[in-house]
Amino acid sequence: MSTDYSPKTPQIAPLAEGLVSRSFPAALTAEGDPEPETQAFVRTVGYNFYDDRKPEEHVRRSVTASAADGRQLHGVYLDPGFASLEPWGDMYEKIGFDSQHPVGTFVDYDKTLNAGGAEPIPARLITGVGVSPSFRRRGILKHLMTAGLARAVQDGLPLAALTASEGSIYGRFGFGPATREASVELDLRPGAEGFSLRTLPTGRVLVIDPSRARETFEEVFAAFHTRTRGSVDRQERYYRHESGEWSAEDLSTEDKKLRGAVHVREDGTVGGYVVYQFEGWENEPTTMRVHSLVAADPTSSVELWRFIADLDIVHRATYRTAPVEEPLMHALTTPRTRKVTELGDMLWVRILNPVTALEARAWSAEGEFSLSLTDPQGIAAGTFTVSVSGGMAQVTSTESTTTPQHFHLDVEALSSLYLGDVSVLTMRDAGRITAEEEADWGALAATFDSPTKPYCATHF
Numbered sequence: 369m370s371t372d373y374s375p376k377t378p379q380i381a382p383l384a385e386g387l388v389s390r391s392f393p394a395a396l397t398a399e400g401d402p403e404p405e406t407q408a409f410v411r412t413v414g415y416n417f418y419d420d421r422k423p424e425e426h427v428r429r430s431v432t433a434s435a436a437d438g439r440q441l442h443g444v445y446l447d448p449g450f451a452s453l454e455p456w457g458d459m460y461e462k463i464g465f466d467s468q469h470p471v472g473t474f475v476d477y478d479k480t481l482n483a484g485g486a487e488p489i490p491a492r493l494i495t496g497v498g499v500s501p502s503f504r505r506r507g508i509l510k511h512l513m514t515a516g517l518a519r520a521v522q523d524g525l526p527l528a529a530l531t532a533s534e535g536s537i538y539g540r541f542g543f544g545p546a547t548r549e550a551s552v553e554l555d556l557r558p559g560a561e562g563f564s565l566r567t568l569p570t571g572r573v574l575v576i577d578p579s580r581a582r583e584t585f586e587e588v589f590a591a592f593h594t595r596t597r598g599s600v601d602r603q604e605r606y607y608r609h610e611s612g613e614w615s616a617e618d619l620s621t622e623d624k625k626l627r628g629a630v631h632v633r634e635d636g637t638v639g640g641y642v643v644y645q646f647e648g649w650e651n652e653p654t655t656m657r658v659h660s661l662v663a664a665d666p667t668s669s670v671e672l673w674r675f676i677a678d679l680d681i682v683h684r685a686t687y688r689t690a691p692v693e694e695p696l697m698h699a700l701t702t703p704r705t706r707k708v709t710e711l712g713d714m715l716w717v718r719i720l721n722p723v724t725a726l727e728a729r730a731w732s733a734e735g736e737f738s739l740s741l742t743d744p745q746g747i748a749a750g751t752f753t754v755s756v757s758g759g760m761a762q763v764t765s766t767e768s769t770t771t772p773q774h775f776h777l778d779v780e781a782l783s784s785l786y787l788g789d790v791s792v793l794t795m796r797d798a799g800r801i802t803a804e805e806e807a808d809w810g811a812l813a814a815t816f817d818s819p820t821k822p823y824c825a826t827h828f
């Protein structure tokens with residue numbers, strides 16, 4: 369691994385007068401209640417995302433899960449002098465929110481991302497970004513994000529990642545959409561084509577009680593994470609939801625609707641699990657909603673779909689976080705039974721350290737080329753030579769390069785290319801990567817492009 373390179377720490381955009389920022393970990397008191405500052409922060413995040421007002425126990429559980437993930441909370445607050453700055457300055461404190469409640473929020477923590485290389489790499493995950501409607505478009509996000517990226521660079525993270533509420537917000541900070549997900553449904557109505565697989569069943573699918581299966585879910589997810597390019601490791605909340613312990617809508621209540629099943633392979637090991645719920649008799653067509661379908665191997669994934677499709681009285685099955693590319697459609701003799709009802713971006717990546725990040729990804733063929741990168745925050749700007757041999761890259765920061773295989777792009781485009789969701793040639797055709805006339809695009813694509821689409825099954 370090349371070590372003589374460090375990305376630049378970006379400048380932190382200043383806050384307007386009367387605003388201050390504070391950072392602290394999500395924390396519980398010795399009695400197990402949320403610290404007041406943490407409680408106010410979590411309620412503000414909910415408010416900015418238009419959630420309804422949740423009970424105390426919901427907030428306590430949310431903080432318990434956040435503390436287990438090691439989440440750091442970064443808030444922007446009204447400074448005591450704010451009241452004198454604007455004619456309505458003291459009103460906000462009196463009848464809006466008190467100074468314990470932030471007007472801007474930003475949460476970060478670390479998990480691993482499977483970039484296709486030998487092992488998953490650390491990633492700084494960003495979530496809970498919100499600004500009070502009364503304080504929008506005054507640079508609060510710009511401050512929180514530049515400060516967050518500066519921390520991530522100083523902590524040595526190769527990249528940051530998030531899932532975006534709107535597609536137009538994060539490109540300016542160097543994030544590019546890097547994986548997509550599909551909403552799919554199986555049309556199982558009588559008279560439709562039906563669900564018929566080309567293969568005979570293998571192993572057994574057993575119905576299980578999800579509340580007793582957390583350990584199994586964690587083991588299967590760990591195996592899925594290891595084999596799946598684009599996967600981000602799951603946070604505490606996932607297991608609480610999948611077990612039914614905490615309902616996703618209101619963490620203070622159990623989810624009594626959830627059911628589960630595991631696929632047991634011929635050798636007796638568990639290859640995958642599915643968590644699902646019946647949508648009610650009044651629903652037409654009668655629908656089974658899949659919450660999670662996680663498999664350590666493709667056969668288990670197909671077998672779990674066979675199980676769902678074979679459930680009696682179910683005329684439709686839906687799943688909102690399916691991979692863009694999965695074997696199921698081609699394993700069916702009735703491929704139209706699986707319909708994609710929506711397709712959207714999912715994980716957004718922001719490369720911070722091109723040397724570490726590119727050395728940790730998967731490469732498809734030998735090759736040598738250089739990339740000149742621009743970066744709106746200056747973090748990863750520079751020229752890098754990439755030498756790929758035996759599926760591994762050696763990446764070096766250089767002052768200049770004379771190779772004809774010299775390409776120009778910005779960090780947003782490189783971040784979109786990173787996990788292999790989009791091909792080099794498509795990005796060229798979109799005008800997002802350019803080169804000198806004599807460059808061999810086919811050679812770059814053969815080295816850079818990935819054989820299958822990446823898949824991230826973790827929302828955060």
Ligand SMILES: CC(=O)SCCNC(=O)CCNC(=O)[C@H](O)C(C)(C)COP(=O)(O)OP(=O)(O)OC[C@H]1O[C@@H](n2cnc3c(N)ncnc32)[C@H](O)[C@@H]1OP(=O)(O)O
Pocket residue numbers: 416417494495496497498499500503504505506507508509510511530531532533534536537540
């Ligand atoms: C990772 C996540 O958590 S995703 C969730 C993001 N949060 C939400 O969607 C909740 C509702 N929205 C909000 O809370 C706010 O509008 C935010 C967080 C999106 C933006 O916060 P603000 O403090 O208003 O942004 P700020 O003033 O710093 O704007 C920075 C830049 O982004 C642009 N921008 C901000 N919000 C948006 C948007 N929704 N769409 C397009 N551009 C935007 C601004 O115009 C500005 O552009 P410039 O640099 O060219 O001047």
